[in-house]
Amino acid sequence: MLKEDHLSVTQDCNDCPIRHRAVCARCETDELERLEDIKYYRRFEAGQTVIWSGDRMDFVGSVVSGIATLTQTMEDGRTQMVGLLLPSDFVGRPGRSTAAYDVVATTDVVMCCFRKAPFEDLMERTPHIAQRLLQMTLDELDAAREWMLVLGRKTAREKIASLLSIIARRDATLNMGRLDGPVTFDLPLTREAMADYLGLTLETVSRQVSALKKDGIITLEGKRHVTVPDMTLLLEEAGDDTDGGMLV
Amino acid sequence: MLKEDHLSVTQDCNDCPIRHRAVCARCETDELERLEDIKYYRRFEAGQTVIWSGDRMDFVGSVVSGIATLTQTMEDGRTQMVGLLLPSDFVGRPGRSTAAYDVVATTDVVMCCFRKAPFEDLMERTPHIAQRLLQMTLDELDAAREWMLVLGRKTAREKIASLLSIIARRDATLNMGRLDGPVTFDLPLTREAMADYLGLTLETVSRQVSALKKDGIITLEGKRHVTVPDMTLLLEEAGDDTDGGMLV
DNA sequence: CGCTTTCTTGATTATCATCAAGGGGCGTGG
DNA sequence: CCACGCCCCTTGATGATAATCAAGAAAGCG
Structure with missing residues (x-):
């Protein structure tokens, strides 16, 4: 209308x-x-x-x-x-x-x-x-x-952590946010879309998200709203070079 | 010198x-x-x-x-x-x-x-x-x-078949070869390089190459010289759309 | 409030990685 | 010319990771 x-x-x-x-x-x-x-x-x-x-x-x-x-x-x-x-x-x-x-x-x-x-x-x-x-x-x-x-060499957990880092980084640059404190953002993708992004099944995505939550790397409000208390930890989980330049 | x-x-x-x-x-x-x-x-x-x-x-x-x-x-x-x-x-x-x-x-x-x-x-x-x-x-x-x-969704066998198709196609276009009869080419990559290309281990590459050979999809002279008797069969193994336009 | 979509979790299986041993070709040096 | 060593590859046995199958919970929507 x-x-x-x-x-x-x-x-x-x-x-x-x-x-x-x-x-x-x-x-x-x-x-x-x-x-x-x-x-x-x-x-x-x-x-x-x-x-x-x-x-x-x-x-x-x-x-x-x-x-x-x-x-x-x-x-x-x-x-x-x-x-x-x-x-x-x-x-x-x-x-x-x-x-x-x-x-x-x-x-x-x-x-x-x-x-x-x-x-x-x-x-x-x-x-x-x-x-x-x-x-x-x-x-x-x-x-x-x-x-x-990511697709060829990372484990399921690393894949999820990589995707979350990418989204967090993008959100921070778009919204002038900072990456040195806690970072919060909304997932723009369903579990299935995340799976299609990462070459996984949606069940595996769900399990690994739960695992990262259990380990305190992320916290969730609802299914889509994510907070990362410490980006360094997430980047370590992603298997990326330790924070190299990313936080600058 | x-x-x-x-x-x-x-x-x-x-x-x-x-x-x-x-x-x-x-x-x-x-x-x-x-x-x-x-x-x-x-x-x-x-x-x-x-x-x-x-x-x-x-x-x-x-x-x-x-x-x-x-x-x-x-x-x-x-x-x-x-x-x-x-x-x-x-x-x-x-x-x-x-x-x-x-x-x-x-x-x-x-x-x-x-x-x-x-x-x-x-x-x-x-x-x-x-x-x-x-x-x-x-x-x-x-x-x-x-x-x-290829990296995200194909099986090991499909990955190998995909790589072989790519190399075969390239060789054909470079050397004016044809793709409707038997195709022959040399692998420019070691098993390890193929593995790094496809997100596999070199052992899996070796096994899948052997399997394609056993099934008659390819024949080998030495380790690097490959003949594909029927490209259509290889493309089927690669999981690509059945020959769609590829042979033209 | 009921329905659909999305997500979670559990049980089992398949695929591929890992660990391990040995074969074959080739170049180098005796 | 042959022997040795190195690199590349193959094959087997075992194990780990993620897929598949299945059930149900939570969230969103009319």
Whole structure:
């Protein structure tokens, strides 16, 4: 009902909450204006599929608010999450016409979309866009490689601790929180989504979360609200280099 | 002894075997000339470490010949391969001063290196380089995501079959081979490297290779020379969508 | 308040890791 | 040319970790 109202809330790029972190971050005023010409907002409800793998993609875009996941599914139903899309993250690949992964909204999501063909044209003529996209893609590649170590070599307990650290760190940077005292955040994922992220079953996720709680590494209020009394302990459980630079 | 000779073999970009696939692929003649000014060749012997994680990196570059690996290692020694670098692949990250991963030469390797600072300058002024690097990085990200499915959700047997398919496909495209008859190739990796690639132990790799051999999916001459009588069967073992487009 | 979705916990099983021993190829040196 | 040693690989026995199967509790929602 109010949906259409929400759609029009964020029309002006200057008021955009992701203005300085998204693919448009480096654009000058005139470049932004050209992006405005081809942009439109779309809203997706929690649980809704944004794009099916294999579907034709005629837009690319940025997550403005909410959380979405990128997943791959095998024929027999086994699924692996391969990307977690947060506000300012980019969706879609210039130069490719069909989606390679399922994109699903985990919470309500607002996306700032660009029609693909005009966006590609603009990118050819606007180095600032391509430069920013390169930077973002390199960051994602680094994240993917970190993730590969988690998937390939860590134990279930370490996997859970790793995921919690990642979410805690992100929340801290987004909300200007600090990492040297107790850290508190909400899990944006169900146990099943956590399992798909980590290559585990949801039962194992549940058990390991309980174990970390029993050992005092974390405390829970309800199932989703997590407090980490001492980040150092959590990072040790994750098997990461002892706090190396992370708390700085 | 002949080493220094080899170093000077590939001095002219026009004769370069990776000219049309590396980061310089889109460059015009004048752009290439500016790259020539800042490039130099380096050779690494099999087993030699190209860069240690955490080390200062004052160059970036392309693999000209040979194979190198990107690996991460945990404090207790567990290691995960996160990249397999083949001829034309790019090493290093513009805008970052220290290496994030160990780079190790698996075979003898020749690299075409660019001093980092001049390369970054040149990239700012040469969209053709940034564009090509973006394309290559997006491809790597796709490969990493495919790899994540393998690490997170596939069984040991499927992992081995997946790796063999990847190598077979690559060999076919490099050597203009076909994938619709028997396919033959050499494994460029030891059992241990395969294990680090797949998140397994070398014993499990050995057992699963033997099992695929016993079941007639592959045949072996020696330990490294593999023949796949029927790619369709191997792809089925890998758990991939039944040959979908792969044989085209 | 009842229903569905999400989560927890227990019992059992399967898969892969670990520990252990030995085979085969290859280069080096006697 | 052969013997020795080293590296890489194979195979077997055993054990640990996480998956599977199953039941029920808690939380969210109409």
